[in-house]
Amino acid sequence: MSLQHVKIIDLPRVLDPRGNLTFIEAGNHVPFDIQRVYYLYDVPGGAHRGGHAHKTLQQLIIAMSGSFDITLDDGNTKFKYHLNRSYYGLYVPPMMWREIDNFSSGSVCMVLASAHFDEADYYREYSDFASAIRIARP
Numbered sequence: 001m002s003l004q005h006v007k008i009i010d011l012p013r014v015l016d017p018r019g020n021l022t023f024i025e026a027g028n029h030v031p032f033d034i035q036r037v038y039y040l041y042d043v044p045g046g047a048h049r050g051g052h053a054h055k056t057l058q059q060l061i062i063a064m065s066g067s068f069d070i071t072l073d074d075g076n077t078k079f080k081y082h083l084n085r086s087y088y089g090l091y092v093p094p095m096m097w098r099e100i101d102n103f104s105s106g107s108v109c110m111v112l113a114s115a116h117f118d119e120a121d122y123y124r125e126y127s128d129f130a131s132a133i134r135i136a137r138p
Contacts, residue, residue, distance in 0.1 A: 002074045002076070002077070003072060003074045003077050003079050003096075005091075005093040006072055006079075006081075006090070006091060006092060006093065006096065007090075007091045008081075008088050008089070008090055008091075009029060009030070009060065009088070009089040009090075009091055010087065010088060011023070011024055011029055011062075011087045011088065011089055012029070012087075013087045020087075022086060022087045024060075024089070024112065029089075030060050030089075030091075030112060031058070031091065032058045032114035033114065034112045034113070034114070035113060035114055035115050035116050036112075036113040036115065036116050036117065037110065037111070037112055037113070038110075038111050038113070039064065039108055039109060039110040039111065040100075040103075040108070040109040040111075041107070041108045041109075043068075043103040043107065043109075045103070045105075047101070047103065048099060048100065048101045049099075049100040049101070049103075049109075050070070050098040050099045050100040051098075051099055051124075052097070052098070052122050052123060052124050053094075053095060053096055053097040053098065053122070053123040053129045054094055054095070054096075054121050054122060054123075055094060055095065055120075055121045055122075055123070055132075056094050056114075056115070056121055057094060057113055057114055057115050057118075057121050058091070058092065058093055058094060058113070058114040059091075059092045059111050059112065059113050059114070060089040060090065060091055060092075060111070060112040061083065061089065061090045061092060061109060061110070061111050062083070062086060062088070062089045062090075062109070062110045062111075062112075063083035063084055063085065063086060063088075063107065063108070063109060064086050064108040064109070064110045065086070065106055065107055065108040066084070066103065066104035066105065066106050066107025066108065067082065067083060067084035067102075067103075067104045067107060068082075068083060068100055068101065068102055068103045068104065068107050068109055069081065069082050069083075069100070069101055069102040070083065070090060070092075070098055070099070070100050071098065071099045071100075071101075072092065072096050072097070072098055073096070073097040073098075073099075074095070074096055074097075074133070075095075075097070075129070075130055075133030075134075076133075082102075083109075084104075089112075095129075095132070095133065097123070097126060097129050
């Protein structure tokens, strides 16, 4: 995969003076079946999350509250995304190294994942990820 496969998904919004609503449907708004949902919150100032890649897992990352930056690296190119709207999701395909930082106070990062947790799906060392990319892209 390359950064060409990463995309911002504009989620539906129902605007209402009493408060807005956004919904997400697997197979409609998300290009995979949702198998797991988790979220990051109470991240201390200056902390970094991520620092890994997935072999097969797909994710949709949403700033439910506040904002944060996600730097994605496909082994050739890096790009930083700033998420700060709860109706935008960042689709992250497999084989993408990610670093998440610059969390605003009170931010909540929700992740929709295509599979249950599996430690074997992770590259936790960048050198292992880079080697796998080189093998996949001679």
